[in-house]
Amino acid sequence: MKPKLHGYWRSSASYRVRIALALKGIEYDYVPVHLLRDGGEQKSARYQQLNPAQLVPTLEIANTANGETLCLNQSLAIIEYLDAIYPAVRLIPADPAQAAVVRMLALDMAADLQPVTNLRVLQALTTDFALPETAKGEWIKLWVTRTFAAFEQRLQRYAGHYCYGDHVTLADVCLVPQVYNAKRFGVDLTPYPNLQRVIANLEALPALQMAAPEAQVDANS
Numbered sequence: 001m002k003p004k005l006h007g008y009w010r011s012s013a014s015y016r017v018r019i020a021l022a023l024k025g026i027e028y029d030y031v032p033v034h035l036l037r038d039g040g041e042q043k044s045a046r047y048q049q050l051n052p053a054q055l056v057p058t059l060e061i062a063n064t065a066n067g068e069t070l071c072l073n074q075s076l077a078i079i080e081y082l083d084a085i086y087p088a089v090r091l092i093p094a095d096p097a098q099a100a101v102v103r104m105l106a107l108d109m110a111a112d113l114q115p116v117t118n119l120r121v122l123q124a125l126t127t128d129f130a131l132p133e134t135a136k137g138e139w140i141k142l143w144v145t146r147t148f149a150a151f152e153q154r155l156q157r158y159a160g161h162y163c164y165g166d167h168v169t170l171a172d173v174c175l176v177p178q179v180y181n182a183k184r185f186g187v188d189l190t191p192y193p194n195l196q197r198v199i200a201n202l203e204a205l206p207a208l209q210m211a212a213p214e215a216q217v218d219a220n221s
């Protein structure tokens with residue numbers, strides 16, 4: 001059975017998993033979950049069977065230990081599993097210290113930035129906390145610029161061709177979707193030259209192009 005990815009073209013967490021699958025050359029089926037249509041398909045009873053947290057992505061994939069189907073949420077847990085079962089292209093280095101640095105860079109994006117700019121947080125800001133719709137963009141810019149300023153300093157220390165040295169790692173997998181979002185919301189990236197250089201190198205990779213939001217079947221839906 002091919003793995004089945006339930007995701008949304010513009011979801012950054014789904015984008016991470018698509019990048020990992022593409023880099024590893026894993027074929028999969030893609031099931032779009034529209035995050036806005038009908039109030040959000042992620043909230044449907046059907047999708048909640050896959051993830052009661054009502055968030056994408058979900059990856060259904062064979063458990064290599066017993067052949068049963070695993071139903072995994074949390075993009076980083078999914079990517080760790082893929083790294084363990086398809087180790088030919090490693091996204092997390094085997095060396096413990098290097099792995100810790102790569103996870104640190106990845107979590108700057110996935111744990112500290114993405115959650116405060118997630119759809120449900122933005123929706124709550126307007127519906128529950130009366131923030132005007134127009135302030136959403138400012139909210140996103142605030143957190144993106146703070147996070148990218150610190151990340152630029154990390155890149156000065158750790159980057160080579162990519163975020164960590166000259167191999168694509170989990171750090172790159174997590175950076176790319178956040179930069180895509182930042183561009184969407186008009187964040188000026190000129191204060192971050194290392195980040196721009198790394199992103200240009202990543203965008204040149206065919207696997208990254210395959211995983212891009214605009215290349216998905218549900219793009220612009």
Ligand SMILES: N[C@@H](CCC(=O)N[C@@H](CS)C(=O)NCC(=O)O)C(=O)O
Binds near residue numbers: 011056121
């Ligand atoms: N930590 C989770 C985050 C998942 C997440 O926040 N997914 C977003 C899209 S990037 C979502 O489904 N949002 C729907 C909503 O907020 O209602 C992961 O890495 O998988």
